[in-house]
């Protein structure tokens with residue numbers, strides 16, 4: 447069954463703890479944490495301090511998506527704050543292989559993220575080093591954007607690339623996921639779906655998650 451990772455970007459930050467517990471109670475698999483620095487993307491959000499403060503609230507793995515320049519400089523802080531997965535953008539890493547090793551050196555699962563315009567070929571030589579590939583289906587920076595369907599063939603491509611290397615990885619999709627687009631992603635081979643507005647902007651989180659899971 448596909449895993450669901452609610453993005454707290456669309457949660458009510460004045461009661462963040464409750465918002466996390468609410469999705470955990472109704473079957474969320476990961477908590478997706480969107481870290482933005484105002485440089486790599488035009489928005490500023492969460493830092494290690496918030497990750498540290500939500501860590502004791504939930505038993506779910508924290509899936510920390512770094513949309514920042516110079517990720518190497520901050521990996522240790524997010525690892526110590528309690529991240530279970532740290533994902534970094536190909537487009538933000540000058541020495542991607544090194545960055546992945548830094549993440550793993552802290553005992554954290556490593557993932558690599560591709561923007562919609564970045565080809566799957568960019569990770570063919572490092573896919574064997576990661577636990578997760580995250581495909582952006584919007585341009586990163588904001589919740590509530592429209593799904594870019596041209597990314598769908600990339601999901602299949604990542605799946606085939608992993609199979610050709612004989613490895614099992616999570617294939618995560620992030621941006622504009624709703625019950626309809628979720629179905630297309632699952633068919634293409636996605637194993638984890640991030641959803642922000644399609645969960646947190648709904649009245650009934652349980653119903654929202656079941657509709658996305660399909």
Ligand code: DX5
Nearest residue numbers: 453586587589590622642643
């Ligand atoms: C976008 C973030 C996403 C965002 C998804 O830059 O990486 O995780 O929260 O939000 P929705 O599901 O509303 O597109």
Ligand code: ZN
Nearest residue numbers: 480511620640
């Ligand atoms: Zn994200």
